[in-house]
Amino acid sequence: MSSEQWTNELDRELPRPLHAQISSAFRDRIAGGEWPDHYRLKPEPDLADEMGVSRGTLRRAITTLIAEGLLVQVRGRGTFVTARAIEPSIAQRLTSLSEDFESQGVRWETDVLESIVGPVPRPIASLLGISVEQPALRLERVRRTDAGPVVYLVNYVRTDIAVGIEHVDFSEHSLFASLEQNLGLTIESGRRTFSAVTASAEVAAALDVEVGAPTQYIEQITYLADGRSIEYSDIWIRTDRLRVTSLLSRR
Template sequence: MGEQAKASRSGIQRELPVAIHSQISGQFRSKIASGEWPANYRLKSEPELAQELGVSRGTLRRATSTLIKEGLLKQVRGRGTFVTSTTIEPAIAQKLSTLTEDFANQGVETTTEVIEAMLIDPPRPIAALLEVSPGGSVLRLVRRRSTAEGPVALLYNYVRADLTPGIEKVNFENASLFGTLEGRFALKIASARRTFSARAAEGSVAEYLELPSGSPVQYLEQVTYLSDDRPIEYSDVWIHSGRLRVTSLLSRR
């Protein structure tokens, strides 16, 4: 396929008196604004995008540089180019552990109630973050964690089914998610991107955490990556602020 045909299919109009790199940055800006590219979405590699758009890598680089200056994109060395979050994210260094592991390390007894565990066609933002192809499926796992005081956390996890065949049959009342991924499926979890923010508990979140509607909760969003840089899991976690505090141990050097 010729360069002109590729550009036409990508929406680039060379006859317009608008620079091609500006057209590309406008397309990317629209994808971010519409939510098609959600926060923390990783763009395809520069060679892939340039080929897909039918433009040179230099032209593509000018387009992405514009959005980086605007604060809509950011580059992470060795990882790629990501859509930035709409909120400020301090670079907090901490151990990649789960609530189950943290509770166990502290000797806190908890119970886990599995509310839902089923394969679904993922919503577009989650499919984008997990790089799930059209027609692919993910496990949606909904759990409530409780201590003797009552519910402390509500977790929604979305896991790529193509890398975890049969995961929907696992009993997650007794098994941890990361332990299952690493043990049963021999996947090597390497890193994750976590974002914390304050939210108001509404609807099912308030119901499952046994809070009045509108009560403040701590919200955690996470994308987990394997050692080969493939995303494996996305999670939404709501934490009962009155029963559980999230603490980070920081080191200046």
């Protein structure tokens, strides 16, 4: 955009501060799609010069939009338009979705559909390293944000290792935090397999989508520091509300 166009948008005669006018102009570009998700703004010195304002004024406008969640600054890379769908780091690090939500300032809550100790399907028992006769906790939950249901999770947790885990109120506490902070276990590694699947009737009801709607499916196995598997998860994600993104480096 030319300096002349910015001059037409910013009125120095108005009682409204310039930084507030800049914030509004940026909001309009984001809302209108001119600045799409992940759009990188010009460097602040260049943008301030182009707009004919001081860097302090521009910085104040940008800080306002960062606080509103519309922009994000990445050290050494610049200022970007925030993705409108939640983008957890679960494809990059062994974080839980609740940890990702908290780090991104997303308000969320958990509905516990079932929490019961009982038998485990044979394939899952094999992955957990237990016999089919050995019971485990089956934990079924839906994670919601202000937009509605986002994630449907079914976890199987080894109760022979995580003793007492069945007594945790998972509407208030996350699984990983309960294992590490409450039970003193150390989660070391995990394996996540990603695939695209259509929603079954059960998944559709949990995520409030049509049967057959596309979802992101994740199969997860989590291991402790001593190498023992501690939990297995089936995870279905509403891709219109949450996207899985990987940041990759060639070297």
